[in-house]
Structure formats: structure tokens, C-alpha cells
Amino acid sequence: MQMKNAIFLAAMGVVSACEPGTSGPQTGSDYVSALRLASGGMALDTPEGFHETGTIERDGAMGTYETWGDMRALRSASAVTIAGATFRNGF
Secondary structure: OOOHHHHHHHHHHHHHHHOOOOOOOOOOOHHHHHHHHHHOOOHHHOOOOOEEEEEEEEEEEEEEEEEEEEOOEEEEEEEEEEEOEEEEEEO
């Protein structure tokens, strides 16, 4: 979720920087290039993995989650703790 928020904020920054009448990105490809640059540039070409933590609400109960991903081996593992019970999964 945090990664989605970061990408959304980067996109909003690109869009808000392009006021009407200025020489901002003119095509969809230009917007994608600007977004890519704002969110990591060439570092996005070789992602190795990710780690994400956050909170979750399920059936009215609050909990936490943690997810690890290995982009090279295409593996992931997650743990969700809600109401004192921890659930794990992965592949």
C-alpha cells in the first residue's frame, strides 16, 4: 500500500507541475517518462525485491501486515496479525 501511495503522489506531482500553457509533457508517453523519472528513474530497471509493512482492517478488526518480495526468484512471503492471531502465506 505504501508503494502505491508513493507512486500516486509522484504522479500528482508530475500532473500539478504541468500548468496549462506551460511546456510540460504533451503526450501520454511524456507523462509516463516524467512519472518514471520522479519515482526512481533507472533504478526501476533492475528491482531486486521489496519490503512493505502497514495496517489492515478486516471485518472490523485492526491488524498489521508485513510482506517481503524477491523479484528475481519470483517469491514472496506475507504475515498478517489480527486480533492476536498471525496468518502467513507465500509462494
